[in-house]
Amino acid sequence: MVDAHTHLDACGAKTAEDVRAMLDRAEAAGVSRVVTVADDLAAARWAAEAATWDDRVYAAVALHPTRTSDFSDADRAELAELAARPRVVAVGETGLDYYWDYAPRDAQQEAFRWHIELAKRVGKPLMIHDRDAHADVLAALDAEGAPEKVVFHCFSGDLDFARACVERGFVLSFAGPVTFRNSSALREAAAWVPSGQLLVETDAPFLTPHPFRGRPNEPYCVNYTLRELATLRHVELIILANEVTRTAENVFGIGA
Template sequence: MLIDSHCHLDRLDLSVFDGSLDAALDSARRCGVGHFLCIGVSAENAASVKALSERYADVDCSVGIHPLDLEADGGPGLDWLLHELEHPHVVAIGETGLDYHYQPEAAEQQRGSFRLHLEAARITGKPVIVHTRAARADTLALLREADLPQAGVLHCFTEDWEMARAALDLGYYISLSGIVTFRNADALRDVARQVPADRLLVETDSPYLAPMPHRGKPNLPQYVHEVATFLAMLRGESYERLVEQTGVNFRRLFPLARVAV
């Protein structure tokens, strides 16, 4: 089953579907997408992603605070996060992590928030969805410090093989988005060829980062088909095999997701 392992359904540009999320999801389903993981990024959108998971049987969600969505006071604490994680369709924590590319001045605050999410993962046993940009050393250091018994995923991976290998050694999965199709992404394609088959996920991160040939346009969950097609070709395997394997990987990483077997 083809799964979009990371999308922001509450933020999609639905203009081509006359404003209908139902139509957008139906379009993705016709492209073979059988499940969607809708990602939380703030306290404000937690209710939205949970509502979508209640509305659609093939949508599960996560809750968390994105490192670029932190409030001046750090935002909600551990008690809030643990309460949100009690919802039956919240299958993961995040996205969380570190982004020193856009907000290097907030590095200390980001690290504090990341530690809080990792503690919630330790308490609940739910996997963590990690955003990392220009923060390789600190991201890996905090993952090692947390030493979680269950795996997580470095989503929309854009770093080098050295970081990927270090994350894999810690038990984490690598999720690739449409960025791997970009003309200037040779280094990322080298990573994509080397990720073990049983640790790979595919995603859109829609509405951001549409793959070729849609680059520059709003991204849609249906375009995970293009990502998977490109990766299969890149890795020298059949599309069907890659879809099957990434589906198995998703179910292993997110065992609470309502994915049909």
């Protein structure tokens, strides 16, 4: 499988040896590749470099919406250079976050539009962070024209929002919250998403799936989310594992 969204640096990895050890643990659990995702410039530099240390690691770079209150031309130029690197397979995570007030909404929206354009310019998927901003995220994508491939990381909507995303051809990636029994609307959406538009992720070290909720997360834990998705979708685990692996390979352009 592929963990479609993780943060190896936030999990504690600093060196090539750290990354290798973390990926060895993941591979022992059947997770053969990961996309490590940046949320600021320092993380973007690290992710792009870490993706050259181990063939099992790919990177995504962007400025997280909560960090966009000060987004300079120099920042944009550096992100554009990083996004063009061959081991960087997506522009993300970018989008809108109305839960926190760390950045004004107008700054978030302007930065989001810039990232949409960047993804189209470099020809790579756009990886969306959407928290309490469903309508505005879709409005921005519709207004700017979405890139060919769009991934809603840690999808948090209900069935109606899932339908709106799927109708636009977007891919929905599910993390630990789909294993929580009180996430009924999210679980309903996950059961419905068509094959080929479904990914699985950890968002490690955050959002650890049941039964380890509240403990540190790592890419190997994606197994627990996949198992819950297989139950919700009434499919055999191996079939779903193969499906989400093919989807990840197609979305991110990574080989088997």
